[in-house]
Amino acid sequence: DTEVTQTPKHLVMGMTNKKSLKCEQHMGHRAMYWYKQKAKKPPELMFVYSYEKLSINESVPSRFSPECPNSSLLNLHLHALQPEDSALYLCASSQEPYPGYGYTFGSGTRLTIV
């Protein structure tokens, strides 16, 4: 298995809803990432988990809450989002949390806040 699987592929939610994005990999990778990508922009790093511990939070608003239940799973819990949070949310994993390994990306969740 050489994939990163993200669910759901599309999500429409209201500003008062609570939802979660899910990411799964079975490659034994020890680092997992959440990226946010607005249209026609490069991906922007949100969070990094290294060996299941949060190692980087790029000053992301608290309405986004990451969780890493085990080495294969990464969740992003969403609550009280704003319309500007509409974007493609990409999950990625890397063999080790060190420079040079490169990432394997999932196909993303297209999130629309209404």
Place this chain on the structure above:
Amino acid sequence: AQKVTQAQTEISVVEKEDVTLDCVYETRDTTYYLFWYKQPPSGELVFLIRRNSFDEQNEISGRYSWNFQKSTSSFNFTITASQVVDSAVYFCALSEAERRDDKIIFGKGTRLHILP
């Protein structure tokens, strides 16, 4: 300061033409890694290549080739005999070894249109 510059925002070529995507990077590290990723309309970022700073050998993979030149801090990507399926956004990216994390810095991307 922007560390990865992809000056070409958008390129259109006719199918079967060759096309080169430019990437210029900036780093003070002596050890670093460069990447190219492809993002088709489906959204997934597809890894194409990784090159470390000590390996300036050019690489060819089928119709794809990469030219790494440390003297000009460039890592350009050429598609030979382009095909419609090559239409995508291409990102060049940099990872610096002296960082304590493995954050990858992306360029702004080049949107490539291959016209039939």
